[in-house]
Amino acid sequence: MGDLVRFWYAALFLFASAYALITEGHVRVDVLYTHFSARGKAWANGIGSIFMGLPLCWVILTTGMWGRGSSLNGPLLSFEVSQQGYGMYVKYLMVGFLVTFSVTMTIQFMSYFLESVADLRGEPKLSEDRDLDHGEETVASGV
16 A cells, blocks of 8 residues: 555656646745746746756656666566565556656756747747637627
């Protein structure tokens, strides 16, 4: 039962982290960030994504995927089970969670970076584009 709880919590936090990043539901120390202008926030998000987020995901993937005995690749290739005589024999599941986390976070960090670049260039947000398109359709259909 303890292993099951550990795996559920790992799946919850690792899989939901990409969603929390894109919806800005993550915890952030807003001591300075709240006082930044929109351009300052875009610079902070872009630089943070490139110099902190993407390297973290890259390190997780590269250190774990190079050899047969590596921490990520090894258990997945050999269908490794726990060394214990009890509990769940699914050690490879936790490794799969880490791979999924790294890939989804890489995608979200790139999305976050591109959104910051769009903000710096002054491009309208996607939600604003949808509102404008929807408003034009409403006006066109009413005429």
